[in-house]
Amino acid sequence: MSNPLFDPERYQAVRKPLLEAATLPPACYTSTEFFEREIERVFLRNWQFVGREEQLEAPGDYFCYEGPGGSVIIMRTAERQLKAYANSCRHRGSRLLTGAGSCKRIVCPYHSWSYRLDGNLSNTPGMQQTRNFDPAEYALLELPLATWDGFVFIHYGSPLASLTSYLGDMPDRFASHRCADMHHVGSMDFDINANWKLLAENALEAYHTGTVHRATLGQQQASAIESDGNWTGLLVEDERSVATLPGATKPFPHIDGLDGGARRGAFFTMVFPSTQLVFAQDCMWWLAFHPVSADHSRLTLGACFPQSTIDLAGFDDRVKSYFERWRVATAEDNAICEAQQDGQKLARAPGRFAASEFAVHALANWVLDQVLDS
Ligand code: FES
Ligand SMILES: [Fe+2]
Missing domain, CATH: 2.102.10.10 (Rieske [2Fe-2S] iron-sulphur domain)
Structure with a gap:
């Protein structure tokens, strides 16, 4: 007998266009059965x-x-x-x-x-x-x-698609950041009592920034970007790099040769299922969300800079303001996702999306594409 948890009928409201759609029901964030289906079909079958x-x-x-x-x-x-x-x-x-x-x-x-x-x-x-x-x-x-x-x-199994075709147009879109010339300079690890999707969704909208990061990052404005392949994302337009807190002194120079689009701001992408690659004007950083159980995840944040920036005098000192921004904002994000996880325990009805939550809706639907019975 098929499990009603994976019955496509149950998710019809999530499948509607963004402004008519409902959010995922709470069981998607609390059910061990749903989590195990995600591991099997989302994490073991994708890069x-x-x-x-x-x-x-x-x-x-x-x-x-x-x-x-x-x-x-x-x-x-x-x-x-x-x-x-x-x-x-x-x-x-x-x-x-x-x-x-x-x-x-x-x-x-x-x-x-x-x-x-x-x-x-x-x-x-x-x-x-x-x-x-x-x-x-x-x-x-x-x-x-x-x-x-x-x-x-x-890949944990036998990939149906090469990494290149999995990523679609992402490598082309961020070619001018020249990530091959970048170097990893440090990582931070976090343990979070929240479902991996809550963390990934939070990383895909700027709607919360004026509330959650009121005293730190401040309100950000994000717009949708086109994507082709297993990724989605948004652009936070800002002439200054948002990789440091507002008011930080001595940020690093912008990457040489960025194309017109890449100069406009920071691209907060998500390579499905759960890796955020952020392409900013002066660096790139990633947030890799690792599922542990339905209500527990681990996060690795890693940071990369161009070699020419790392070679600048005083790099070790100046980079501290970047890590400070990542430490502070990530702690605020993790805390709100834990609060949101707590709220899923109640038998609450699904909510609705704001127009600015287009990428959250896209992620929810990508997950449903993988886990529901056909
Ligand atoms: S040598 Fe590895 S388990 Fe025995
Ligand atoms: Fe945030």
């Missing part, structure tokens, strides 16, 4: 952003991506390729690595099987008597990995 290439500069550099399909090792091999491996030993399945670091071999902490950087088994102590055991058959399981201008994505 996932995991970080930046330059986070792994030398052979043996790695970081672990704790994603919705399990822990994955992102590794720079001896041949300088990037690889993604399931973070699980081929012997009896122990996790192999945690966090980030650098290694010459991946050595299992349980019985010391060791793997080369290319994932092949190199040493299996104590296995001499085991019959028909061919170490070549027990390399680390590899996941599809693809990059665009330094952004690294993995």
Whole structure:
């Protein structure tokens, strides 16, 4: 019998045009069944952003991506390729690595099987008597990995579309930011008691800024942008970069060669399902929302600047005002999303959208496209 939670009839009001549409019902943010369907159909079937290439500069550099399909090792091999491996030993399945670091071999902490950087088994102590055991058959399981201008994505299954076709026109649209020439300068992690969609939705509208960020960012005005592919977004028009708080002194110069559109402001995009890439006039930053359970998420915020900006005298000092802006505004966003999660526990009826919530409506409908029964 089909589950009424995934019956398209139930969501007809969300499917209407923006100004006639209802918001998603609260069960979409609280139900474990709905969450598990999202993991299966949204997160395991689509490309996932995991970080930046330059986070792994030398052979043996790695970081672990704790994603919705399990822990994955992102590794720079001896041949300088990037690889993604399931973070699980081929012997009896122990996790192999945690966090980030650098290694010459991946050595299992349980019985010391060791793997080369290319994932092949190199040493299996104590296995001499085991019959028909061919170490070549027990390399680390590899996941599809693809990059665009330094952004690294993995896939937990077999991608139906290449990363390039998944992203549609996004790489072209932000080509003048030259993200391939940017460098990651730092990250921040947050644990939030809210469903991943509440966080992603909040990142897709400026309606809340005059209330939630009244004393910090202030009210922002956003307009819709056209998008083709698995992403959406909005433009916050401002001559100054909104990557620092209003009144911040000594912001960095704008990126050389930005095209006319890119000079107009900051583009708050969302690569579906849950990675916000923000292209501002002086930097780019990302908010990667990771689902943990129906009412709990993790967020990684990472920041990138052009090398020419990083080379400026006093960069380390001047960049502090950027991290201050991200720390302050993110704390305000996280707190309001936790308050919103609390409000979903009541059996409330769905609400309505303001015209400025076009991208929230787009995300809700993209999710429904994936999870509902056909
Ligand atoms: S589980 Fe890794 S060596 Fe035994
Ligand atoms: Fe916000």
